[in-house]
Amino acid sequence: MGNGRTRLYVALIVVLSALAAVCVGLMIYGEWSGSYLLSAGALGVLLVLYSFIILLFRKAEITTGE
Amino acid sequence: MYRRLLRRIHGATLKVDAAINRVYPQDFNPLYYTGGLSNLFLTMLVVSGIVIWLYYEPSLVAAYPSVQFLTHEVPYGVIFRGIHRYAADAFMVAILLHLFRNWFTDRYREARDSQWLSGMVLLVFSGVAGFTGYLLVWDQRAQLLVSMTVQALQSVPLIGGWLVVVFLGGPGVSDATIVRFLFLHIAAAMTLYMFLWWHYIRLRHPKVWPPALWVLFGVGVVFILAAAIPATSGPPAQPGARPEGFEVAWFYLWPYVLARWIAPIWALALVGALVAYGMYIPYSLRETPQERGLRAPGQAVVVDENCTGCELCYFDCPYNAIYMVPSPYPGKSKAAANRKLLAVVVDPRCVECGICIGACPFEALELPRLLEKDVQQQIRAAAAAPVTT
Numbered sequence: 001m002g003n004g005r006t007r008l009y010v011a012l013i014v015v016l017s018a019l020a021a022v023c024v025g026l027m028i029y030g031e032w033s034g035s036y037l038l039s040a041g042a043l044g045v046l047l048v049l050y051s052f053i054i055l056l057f058r059k060a061e062i063t064t065g066e
Numbered sequence: 067m068y069r070r071l072l073r074r075i076h077g078a079t080l081k082v083d084a085a086i087n088r089v090y091p092q093d094f095n096p097l098y099y100t101g102g103l104s105n106l107f108l109t110m111l112v113v114s115g116i117v118i119w120l121y122y123e124p125s126l127v128a129a130y131p132s133v134q135f136l137t138h139e140v141p142y143g144v145i146f147r148g149i150h151r152y153a154a155d156a157f158m159v160a161i162l163l164h165l166f167r168n169w170f171t172d173r174y175r176e177a178r179d180s181q182w183l184s185g186m187v188l189l190v191f192s193g194v195a196g197f198t199g200y201l202l203v204w205d206q207r208a209q210l211l212v213s214m215t216v217q218a219l220q221s222v223p224l225i226g227g228w229l230v231v232v233f234l235g236g237p238g239v240s241d242a243t244i245v246r247f248l249f250l251h252i253a254a255a256m257t258l259y260m261f262l263w264w265h266y267i268r269l270r271h272p273k274v275w276p277p278a279l280w281v282l283f284g285v286g287v288v289f290i291l292a293a294a295i296p297a298t299s300g301p302p303a304q305p306g307a308r309p310e311g312f313e314v315a316w317f318y319l320w321p322y323v324l325a326r327w328i329a330p331i332w333a334l335a336l337v338g339a340l341v342a343y344g345m346y347i348p349y350s351l352r353e354t355p356q357e358r359g360l361r362a363p364g365q366a367v368v369v370d371e372n373c374t375g376c377e378l379c380y381f382d383c384p385y386n387a388i389y390m391v392p393s394p395y396p397g398k399s400k401a402a403a404n405r406k407l408l409a410v411v412v413d414p415r416c417v418e419c420g421i422c423i424g425a426c427p428f429e430a431l432e433l434p435r436l437l438e439k440d441v442q443q444q445i446r447a448a449a450a451a452p453v454t455t
Contacts, residue, residue, distance in 0.1 A: 040289050050286075051279045051283035
């Protein structure tokens with residue numbers, strides 16, 4: 001994990017994880033306030049962020065295709 | 067001309083593959099999972115459909131209000147409706163990508179016609195399920211679609227009147243009509259699973275599900291769309307009303323969009339002609355073995371005396387073309403002397419690909435017009451030939 005590209009991927013994973021945490025907050029807020037569209041939209045964004053995190057894990061060679 | 071065009075598109079498709087493989091790891095390439103993605107969206111449709119069905123009341127008076135109740139009163143009802151709406155669009159996009167990809171990469175001919183034909187049937191039933199879904203809302207768009215369909219069916223010679231009665235569940239629109247639409251919607255969706263079985267039966271390793279990355283992405287995008295652009299109904303259907311236009315839904319209602327310019331019967335005929343042509347595609351480029359040349363090395367043959375019954379070919383054949391049967395007698399070679407099983411090739415399923423030849427370490431399979439010893443001899447001759455620059 002020494003090269004610059006890997007570090008970039010790891011930094012992106014951290015950023016996306018932080019955004020995912022915000023989405024979790026929005027989901028809870030939407031549920032609490034009865035804004036179901038907000039909750040569901042935040043869940044959708046969260047899932048899309050997770051998909052990018054999985055991709056970056058692979059790009060950073062933290063996971064493999066095996 | 068057609069062959070040249072297909073070859074060009076084939077090349078372009080492979081270039082798109084290569085471009086995507088530069089961005090994504092190869093096992094994440096979404097174009098390799100268009101069938102699996104279709105399954106993903108079909109699953110979303112079934113799950114959201116069951117929730118919607120719990121609230122749906124199939125009658126002329128109650129259908130529209132029940133959908134409105136689900137949308138506006140039930141917690142997350144609007145989301146479930148949106149998921150059903152957008153997963154249906156995504157399902158059709160995935161199916162069409164799957165169809166065109168297999169067409170443009172030549173995976174529909176010879177022994178693969180079974181997958182192609184079952185795929186065409188799946189496409190038709192998907193269209194029926196999608197179309198009837200628009201009717202169940204029973205708003206003015208549904209009313210217009212029904213009147214256009216009735217007009218088209220009435221124009222069919224001889225059996226037009228009978229087709230209308232079958233479509234409406236009686237001589238005119240009634241509660242039975244809505245029940246009929248609900249039946250057609252659910253029955254078409256259930257039929258998809260039956261034909262999926264036919265679609266998979268000849269494949270040893272079908273990719274029925276996409277990788278986690280695409281599951282999360284696909285589900286996520288559908289959720290985002292359901293929240294950002296909530297699915298809504300038009301004004302309620304009214305007896306005697308003559309609605310003029312409707313929101314365009316290209317994936318399922320394109321024949322009705324065409325019917326703005328041509329008579330509905332011709333739009334219906336066009337759908338029939340496209341389906342008929344689709345069924346004919348696998349047979350449109352039939353080549354003789356001479357034309358296929360090296361691509362027609364003959365269906366695999368088991369060299370009985372060498373087969374050890376190890377099952378390697380059975381597991382490697384992607385087309386389910388090899389079965390293992392109890393061996394009636396021992397093999398002649400030393401390795402095959404104590405065999406319990408014997409490989410048998412199912413000729414109609416063999417695509418002459420040679421994968422089994424590579425899988426077998428005992429030289430127990432051969433392609434009759436491309437013998438392994440001849441290939442090895444050619445390789446040796448080529449290797450021994452002087453290098454010219």
